[in-house]
Amino acid sequence: MKSVFSKVRNTALESTLGRRLWGSVAAIPLMSWLIGALGAFILENLVGYSLALLVGLPGIPAIFGLSHLGALIGALLKGVSGYAEVISSLMLFLGTLVYDLVIYIIPTYILARLSVPLVEKFLSLIPARFYTLLHLAVFYGALHLWSYQDDYRLLVVRFIGIAIMLTVSLNLVNGYMGEFSCAHGGFMAVGAYVSSVIMVWGFVQDDVFGPPVLPPALAPIAFPIVLIIGGLASSLTALAVAIPSFRTRGDYLAIITLAFTFIVKSAIENMEVIGGPRGFMNQPKLAGLPWVFIWTVLCLVVIYNYVNSTYGKATCAVRDNETAAEVMTVDTRRIKVIAFLTSAFWAGVAGGLFAHVVGYINPATFGIMKSAEVLAMLYLGGLNSITGSIVGAVLFQLLSEILRPLKLVKWVVIPILLITVMIFRPMGLMGFREIRPQFLRPKKEVKYAPASD
Amino acid sequence: MTLNEFAQHFLNALQWGSFYALIALGYSMVYGILMLFNFAHGDIFMAGAYIGLFVALALLSISTTGIIALPNWLVFILTLVLAMIFTSFLGMLVERVAYRPLRDAPRASAAITGLMVGIFLETSNLLFLGASRKTFPPLIEKTVYEIGGVTFTNIKIMIVGLSLILMLALHLFVRKTKWGMAMRAMCYDYVVVPLMGVPMNAIASLTFAIGSALAAVAGILFSIAYPVLEPYMGLLIGWKAFVAAILGGRGSIPGAVLGGFLLGFLEIFVAAFFTSTLRDLIAYSIILLILTFKPHGFFGEPYSARLRL
16 A cells, blocks of 8 residues: 555656646745745735635635535535535535635745745754744744634634643553553543642632632633643552553553543542532633643653653663563663653643633543543554654544534544554554654755656 | 342342353453454444344234244244344454454554444444434343242343353353364464464454354343443443453453453442442452452463564
């Protein structure tokens, strides 16, 4: 299958038009693309709504009009009987295509092309160690402009951020350490509940916890600290999984994590103070886009550096052969505990963010299906790859949004798609491969030699 | 706790233990042969219950329209046999579509396809049959017996008895027949044994067929005991049976039976002595403790680093 893909790509590159197009795209540094996107989103802010009305859309399409694609698929699946629906959804879909082209694609491309010399000059002036920070800042700017257009976008973007955190942190245990943990739902629940309870007890007038203990004005400042406390509580509970992992691994450990998820869910359901099975609400909705973005980036940076550090190498050694790692002076117990605790910490933080995005949590949210969803995102993206985890999480969430108009059929289509991906790419989309951040540096020229094989 | 109450709990525990054990056997056998967990197994249990429902309804309608008058016990036996056959075809189909292409892939990828097949089965059931719950027709008249102050129903006795007979049959099949020998050989070494002329694909299909047939029996017995069917009925019971399979020791048939009954007893007696809301909390804490001190289950072997990555 792989050879077919590369053959298609090579023939596309060898054709003159393909080479010219790809060459002109690849010669543009990432920074220019980001600036182009920034410009496109400013344009959308200015004229988006009127253009949307002009091409016959009810309003600005939420996520690049992807849901119209889903509606079109849904109408097509219904067959001949719903042909009026097919035509109306086809019109909407064509409208979003025009909209995307006029608002996003063409302005982004033009701006990106135009800004190349400027960007290269600018990037050569500043020290290379600031590149990542600079890219992140511009990326955040673009994201902010895009998502504050519409509440739905804002929600989806924050959910994607949380999904990335969950997937990357699960990758540490399932990918780099080679275990099969299904406990991420449980860790998330601990983080979500601990941080919610502290926030509500501290800063909100509540029926159960009474008046706020601390002045509510402090809430935004205390929020990150509370999230960290939630994460730490989550890693404390992870000891219940980490200590049995000294003596066993693989499937037995999978059961331990599964039992852990059941225990956490059942324990929460039995605590009447925090609502039991009815759930817990009144959390201040503090997790805005900036916080989710910052935490996601922090999580990525920490885990990226972790897996590239000596600890990360030791973790991989434990995965490949525990006895050999032990012989090579790796303290396997220590490595296991650290990996589990780090992973659980970030799951807990993600849970805390989730609670403060939605403003309501109940134990059923964090059941075994949550763990299964994170596992699906992880294996879709591929093990042992941070970028793979990002790709998996974003793709899965976007897929979920595209197929939302299909309602129930969505959960028939997603499994079929994932099974197909797994059959043709058993390692996931990017298993054991990484896009390194070296590509942030400005490119001088891009050469394309025709493939020799 | 009076003697009668204790006997009730004991019988309930035996009954739930039989469900868990029947499903756990499917997990364990597939694990033993192919070294992977069939996460769709809980949903095959659900599918078995539904197939049983439709077979039973069809047979009953044949019987009432008067083409052939069938007594209810015969309908029950026919339902059981036909549902076992149909469900084993479903299991073989799942193996062919979702597991065989991934045999050389990392095991976790196969686990994901299994999960996805499970979701697919649930949702397509929900789509085609609607969200309304189905009721299983009462095929067996419920009679209550009383011996020495202890009351019990014939249904519970039948469920436990039938499960035990099937487990014994499986044991004999695996121990005494040529196919069973091939399966045990495959458990021992799935790389070399196919080179000795044992057809790997046929054995894999057979394993899935037997496991699914047992799940179908569990599904039908479950719906006779609790006659309400819904698409997500296999989800939790499937995961719990998975726990039972591992608790006994992965890939071990007596282990799966023991694990199933142990889980049944734990859950029922925790609910009997404490409140039933604490059931999962205490039962799984005990399992966590057992696995901490006996890390390879009851009959399992220490984890050899046979990773197929």
